[in-house]
Amino acid sequence: MRCISADxxxxxxxxxxxxxxxxxxxxxxxxxxxDATDVDYRPFPKIGSRSAAWIAAQLHLLxxxxxxxxxxxxxxxxxxxxxxxxxxxxxMAQEFIKLCMGAFSTTALLGGVLVFVLIxxxxxxxxxxxxxxxxxxxxxxxxxxxxxxxxxLYSYGWDRMQGAVSKMWHLFLGVLLNVFGTAxxxxxxxxxxxxxxxAIMGPDHKPIALHDEETGEFIGTLWQAVNNxxxxxxxIHRLIGNIAFGGAIVGAYSAxxxxxxxxxxxxxxxxxxxxxGNFIALCGLIPLPFAGYWLGREIYMFNNTMGINMMGSLFSxxxxxxxxxxxxxxxxxxxxxxxxxxxxxxxxxxxRYRPYMIxxxxxxxxxxxxxxxxxxxxxxxxxxxxxxxxxxxxxxxxTAKNTAVNxxxxxxxxxxxxxxxxxxxxxxxxxxxxxxSIAAVLGLAVAAIIAIGLAGFKVESDFRxxxxxxxxxxxxxxxxxxxxxxxxxxxxxxxxxxDINWGQMTDRSQYVLILLAxxxxxxxxxxxxxxxxxxxxxxIFGVMPDTSPDAFTPLLGDAVNVIAVIMVIxxxxxxxxxxxxxxxxxxxxxxxxxxxEVGVGDD
Numbered sequence: 001m002r003c004i005s006a007d008x009x010x011x012x013x014x015x016x017x018x019x020x021x022x023x024x025x026x027x028x029x030x031x032x033x034x035d036a037t038d039v040d041y042r043p044f045p046k047i048g049s050r051s052a053a054w055i056a057a058q059l060h061l062l063x064x065x066x067x068x069x070x071x072x073x074x075x076x077x078x079x080x081x082x083x084x085x086x087x088x089x090x091x092m093a094q095e096f097i098k099l100c101m102g103a104f105s106t107t108a109l110l111g112g113v114l115v116f117v118l119i120x121x122x123x124x125x126x127x128x129x130x131x132x133x134x135x136x137x138x139x140x141x142x143x144x145x146x147x148x149x150x151x152x153l154y155s156y157g158w159d160r161m162q163g164a165v166s167k168m169w170h171l172f173l174g175v176l177l178n179v180f181g182t183a184x185x186x187x188x189x190x191x192x193x194x195x196x197x198x199a200i201m202g203p204d205h206k207p208i209a210l211h212d213e214e215t216g217e218f219i220g221t222l223w224q225a226v227n228n229x230x231x232x233x234x235x236i237h238r239l240i241g242n243i244a245f246g247g248a249i250v251g252a253y254s255a256x257x258x259x260x261x262x263x264x265x266x267x268x269x270x271x272x273x274x275x276x277g278n279f280i281a282l283c284g285l286i287p288l289p290f291a292g293y294w295l296g297r298e299i300y301m302f303n304n305t306m307g308i309n310m311m312g313s314l315f316s317x318x319x320x321x322x323x324x325x326x327x328x329x330x331x332x333x334x335x336x337x338x339x340x341x342x343x344x345x346x347x348x349x350x351x352r353y354r355p356y357m358i359x360x361x362x363x364x365x366x367x368x369x370x371x372x373x374x375x376x377x378x379x380x381x382x383x384x385x386x387x388x389x390x391x392x393x394x395x396x397x398x399t400a401k402n403t404a405v406n407x408x409x410x411x412x413x414x415x416x417x418x419x420x421x422x423x424x425x426x427x428x429x430x431x432x433x434x435x436x437s438i439a440a441v442l443g444l445a446v447a448a449i450i451a452i453g454l455a456g457f458k459v460e461s462d463f464r465x466x467x468x469x470x471x472x473x474x475x476x477x478x479x480x481x482x483x484x485x486x487x488x489x490x491x492x493x494x495x496x497x498x499d500i501n502w503g504q505m506t507d508r509s510q511y512v513l514i515l516l517a518x519x520x521x522x523x524x525x526x527x528x529x530x531x532x533x534x535x536x537x538x539x540i541f542g543v544m545p546d547t548s549p550d551a552f553t554p555l556l557g558d559a560v561n562v563i564a565v566i567m568v569i570x571x572x573x574x575x576x577x578x579x580x581x582x583x584x585x586x587x588x589x590x591x592x593x594x595x596x597e598v599g600v601g602d603d
Contacts, residue, residue: 040124041548049121050550051562056114058528058566062245062521063107063573065238067100068181069246071151073280074100075174082167092273096250097155102577104151122548125539132218132225133191140187147180182239189234190226195540196531197229197302207302211543229302233295240291244284245520251277252517253578255510268503274513275340279416281516282333286412286480289326289405290473297465299534303541306534311398315530318556320371323401325523327365330408332512332519334361337415339512343504347422361411364404372396399456402469406449406476410442413480417487424494434490438483445479521570525563529554 044052074096081089119126130137154173161170199207200220207229210220218225254274261267300307309315338354341347370392394400428434449472456464533553535541545551554562 041122042120043549044117044121048550049117049548050554052117053114053121054529054532054562055566055569056110056117058525058563059570059573060107060110060114061528062524062566062570063103063110064185065242065245065524066249067103067107068185069242069244069284070096070100070250071154071174071177071181072243073247075171075178077276078174079171082171088269088272092269092276094158095273097151097158099250099253099577100151101155102580103574104148106573106577122539125544128540128544129191129194132194132222135222136187136190136226140184143180143184143187147177147184150177150180185238185242186235189238190228190231192531193230193234194225194228195538196535197299198225198540198543199229199302200224200227201229205301209542216543230295230298233291233298237288237291237295240284240288241524242284244281244288245524247277247280247282247284248513248517248520249277249574251281251513252574253277255513256578258505258510259507264503271343271502271505274505274510278333278336278513278516281520282412282416285329285333286409287477289409290477293402293469293473300465306541309536310530310534314536314553315533317371318526318530318559320369321556322523322526323365323369325519325526326405327369327408328519329516329523330412331358331361331365332516334358334412334415336509336512336516337419339505339509341419341422343501344422345501346424347419350418350422353418357411357415361408364408364411367395367404368401368408370395370400394457397457399453399464399468402456402472403449403453406472407446409476410446410449410479413483414442417483420487421491423500424491424496426490426494428490428493431490434486438486441479441483445475448475518567518571521567522563525566526559529559529563533559 041049043049047055074093077089077096078093081087081093150173154170154177157170157173161167197207198211199209202208210218210224210228212219251274254270254277258267258270258274261270296307296310299310311319334357338351341350426434452468452472452475456468459468535546536553537546537551538544539546
């Protein structure tokens with residue numbers, strides 16, 4: 001194998017992955033029909049059908065999220081490089097896409113495994129879904145072919161398509177790649193969300209069933225099954241989540257390369273790449289709670305019981321764990337931003353604000369992770385007078401949590417604003433008025449968000465969910481947009497005290513980037529468990545019951561164990577992909593050194 005280059009190996013893995021997925025797509029329909037009328041379920045050896053499908057689906061989703069998220073910002077970075085004529089951006093975008101090539105074949109292999117597991121273990125369920133979504137599955141295959149060949153052309157045509165006109169065509173391929181990837185996600189989301197909410201939104205936001213109440217027969221149209229109650233909220237939530245997740249994984253890759261780098265140039269390059277990955281993850285993380293709230297609201301409106309189980313009963317402690325993890329993400333991202341200011345001369349003037357902002361974020365995270373009800377012994381419950389603490393229990397209500405998360409988002413936005421301003425001095429004459437206006441707008445926004453949160457304790461839940469909370473979200477979004485526009489105009493022609501000293505970050509900051517990637521992965525696994533678990537003992541909620549031996553909702557402890565196994569497998573595969581990239585770069589460097597030595601000898 002030594003005679004095979006790293007690029008050739010990547011091509012080999014790529015083609016092997018495609019061969020497997022195409023073989024699966026070719027034989028799956030026939031395999032699904034085998035004994036479908038006689039067999040409802042088949043057991044999976046050792047670990048059971050539920051765990052096998054769970055592990056395969058979650059791994060496929062994690063890699064799929066990566067290969068869908070990374071090309072989105074890779075195209076933007078390539079466009080910035082073309083406009084600025086800075087080859088560093090082009091190099092970074094190309095490196096991102098090279099990671100996608102290895103991950104793409106892994107995604108295809110895991111997709112094949114998932115299809116086999118589902119068809120073998122749940123033939124009747126797959127028969128039911130293919131009967132409804134058959135045309136979309138054919139469309140999925142067409143889209144997959146389109147994404148495959150577009151990714152191939154986009155990646156391997158990078159070095160050849162460098163002229164002005166060729167570069168525009170190359171960018172067009174990148175945009176087309178993202179269109180195919182997004183369409184694939186939208187199509188597959190329809191199959192999953194239909195199982196959770198097999199209904200469409202009717203007048204007054206009321207669900208209209210797509211099945212006959214007595215027979216359970218499907219009576220809707222294909223488009224109605226696709227455009228079900230939670231389809232679009234899940235599409236938006238996963239689209240934003242893919243960007244954040246892709247940025248976090250890229251940041252972890254950059255941190256890994258930074259820690260093993262041998263030269264100052266490499267440390268500077270991967271420091272810059274790590275900052276870019278963290279920035280992209282932040283851009284996805286900030287609006288992600290808003291999209292998650294919309295999804296939760298739609299689930300609650302579709303079925304009250306499902307919504308109550310999600311936030312106040314069966315999965316309530318899961319969302320406490322979610323709050324802890326999201327708190328880690330925000331604290332870690334802010335820590336990395338404040339650490340990054342040390343590499344910029346002039347950034348120290350903002351250091352005096354750091355303790356206050358950290359205190360605000362930690363306080364809000366503490367509110368966000370406060371449970372409404374506590375797990376106590378009868379003696380403790382009697383001493384406290386119930387399961388709800390008379391004082392702290394108020395922080396467990398959603399109105400307090402929504403208020404806290406909006407303030408965390410604004411504080412994180414302010415941290416990035418300080419980072420962007422570090423080492424710059426505005427030259428516009430109205431800079432003092434601009435700074436006062438920005439401070440006033442942020443202060444008034446925080447006061448308004450807190451006032452709305454306090455009012456939420458006194459109003460009915462429907463009014464709070466449908467009116468007050470969306471107003472809080474709109475205030476936060478409007479303020480961030482207004483402040484960003486003002487700051488861009490104010491610092492457009494600012495004087496710079498010095499360039500950024502890339503490569504001067506501490507190793508500790510790189511471990512934070514790796515921690516963020518691990519936390520994102522764990523969080524995606526937990527939310528996948530919640531989204532599927534909401535159906536409880538239904539394959540298709542309210543239509544097709546789950547009567548298999550595995551028809552139960554795993555306990556939170558068991559779910560965490562399975563997710564931990566998934567995470568270990570995922571990062572082992574990701575580490576292998578990282579190692580392939582590092583090994584390939586070493587081989588290229590060795591060949592370049594040998595070529596240079598031969599050239600010197602000839603002279």
